[in-house]
Amino acid sequence: MGISKMDIVGRISYNCDILFRVIEIKEGKNGKVAILYGEDFRLVADAPYEDLVQIDQKERLKKSQQFRSLEEQSLQLFRQDLHLLQEKHEYESTGGYAKTYNYFQIPGKVLHLDGDPVYLNKCLALYERIGIPVTGVHCNEKEMPSKIGQLLDYYRPDILVITGHDAYTKSKGDINDLNAYRHSKHFGLTVREARRKISSLDQLVIFAGACQSHFESLIQAGANFASSPSRVNIHALDPVYIVAKISFTPFMERINVWDVLRNTLTGEKGLGGIETRGILRTGMPKNSGPDHTLS
Template identity: 45%
Template sequence: MKPGDLVVRHSYGGDVLFRIEAVRNASAILRGADYRLLADAPMKDLSIVTHPELTDASKQVRIKEAQTTDRIQQQQLHQQMSWIDRQSQPGQPSYFEVPGVVLHLDGDANYMKKSMQLYSTMRVPAHGIYVHESRMAEMVHRLLPQVKPDIIVITGHDGVLKHRNPQSGYYSLGGYKNSQNFVNAVQVARDYEKSMDGLIVIAGACQSHYEALLHAGANFASSPGRILIHALDPVYVAIKASYTPFKDTINLPEVISGTISGMDGVGGIETRGRYRLGLPRPKAQSQPAAMPYSSIQA
């Protein structure tokens, strides 16, 4: 087995598909293929998966992805039509849409690509940066003044450490693989824009320290139940924020239950949307719906 191979763990019943990131002695560093989980396992505990699309776990994930994407598209279409209808008057020039701009930092290059594809499909203007979790605070500090987004997504891989201090339980940041890195990045974002409606912050990955991320200033975070979250869950929340009218608050039960992971995977606080209408319609669009992503490694 080598880096890049898709594998499952025998000891967990092959419940999650992983990609080997690195091999160290007799152990492998693993990143979830569908879930934002960072783990390690003995090589002898792993089996290579040659046809991941045929596994029951992957089939179920693909079905859930399609259902969630379709549901968000339908909600988005209904919302846009009702919002435009309320604003339009007979004989007036047609309105144009200004959805919220997203800056998406991701610790996984494959997830970054999938996220940008979904932003493009949903016509959300998005800038994507692939950067190691340990460098996210630095990149947030550098990029926020350049991009000036309405929404920032700070995500990648995380997980609860197997050998954490049992006395602190789930409430010590030292018991997580990357939660401290996400908290640092959220604090930088909130120092840049203190208003929770001025900059919507979505942060976390699988099993991340939900309470610490909210305390640091995130509007939405994972994971209240310390469960695995799907790779696209932060993206679904960002899309909802981008297309919720600025006069309205984001429907919390709708957006959270609409993610693949649900209430145990993602939580948040009351937040206004960033979608606006303009008049009259410009003759040319100034930028594409989704910007190409950049690849930056630590």
């Protein structure tokens, strides 16, 4: 049986190191070519049809369990970080007194633009587990620059995530040539358009990029955090861990970049950024209502 659209495959020439979804199969000069999206990495790739092999359910489950284990480890580390943040903030908010003050917290609101609807849903599920107010919008990477202004006006987020799929292709140019990247140029244009609306790096915190994205151009465009300094693949959920740290850090505190990166699945090779102010605000008294805490 042949390989079809939406099948899960591996590339024989790469020893099936990454699982991909087949998004499209088209005729090329030398035969059929498949467009592939990474299952766990925000990577897009082209591959000859003959280089693909379908991955059976057993192997898929094995690789999936490995990633789920890493995701749970990152989530557990984040929970520990958040608990320490809350303890510190509670002590400072109450002046260290024994009396329990009845206060509430408002984490930063997120607008998450994603070029992949499957990844978007995975991220939204994690935002919900963590307790971050979020709006998710599926948008083709090429259409993001023209749509971001209207979306910012409508949703008015504190944090903007611009992500999807990307890839650097050596045969298309030097590592500094934006034309050698699948979507870095579109991500960069989207950041610039967002900064036309809100120029302050603290008023709107921006994460931009995907696998192998042109990190330097995204930071220069105005992103606070971006991928990928070493042009490596980033995990599908890495943007959420970065956003969560920012969202739950009090607005009077500045975030050390390493503190943001250390609990991601990719680390500093795939993610980087600049010193940024937190978003969380505290008020009192607290009335009965939803409590934004980890489940």
